[in-house]
Amino acid sequence: MPIGRMGRVGRPGLIGVAARTAVITGTASATAGAMGRRQQRKAESSWEQQQYAAQQQQAQVDAAARQAAAEQAAAAPAPAAAPAAAPAAGGISDDAMAKLAQLGQLHEQGILDDAEFASAKAKLLG
Structure with a gap:
């Protein structure tokens, strides 16, 4: 073994293993956070789309109800042209x-x- 060289040969030391573990943990943590934010945005977008669809459906129901009321009022027999009751x-x-x-x-x-x-x-x- 040369005199100027210190440390082990072959396997990394304890500090190297700890550094590598920290990098892997940080990468996993960042990836999990990014995926969580992406899923949150996707869920919010889906909820907004559902709310919009529900509003559109309610507007159609309201319009149909108003039209039905108008048709029924128009179809109702008008009172005969008799003197006021x-x-x-x-x-x-x-x-x-x-x-x-x-x-x-x-x-x-x-x-x-x-x-x-x-x-x-x-x-x-x-």
Whole structure:
């Protein structure tokens, strides 16, 4: 063995093994972190797409409900061209009672929501 050379020959020393282990651990940690962030972004994107699709579907349902209500209102027989009905004992005409009943049916069928029903009823009674 030459005099100027120190240390072992062949296998790395304890410091070399520790350094190599630290590099491997750091690389694995960085890779795991990058994969975790990528999966998080992918999950967020998927959630946003689902929310957008749900909003679009709700808009279609709302439009269909409004159209059905309009069609049903148009298809309802108009009262005959008779003189205005006499007010009932409570101060409401028979025509207004019929319209209230029709509004109640639309509300029960789910065509009108609570706010639409209340608004139409207020207009009819007010």
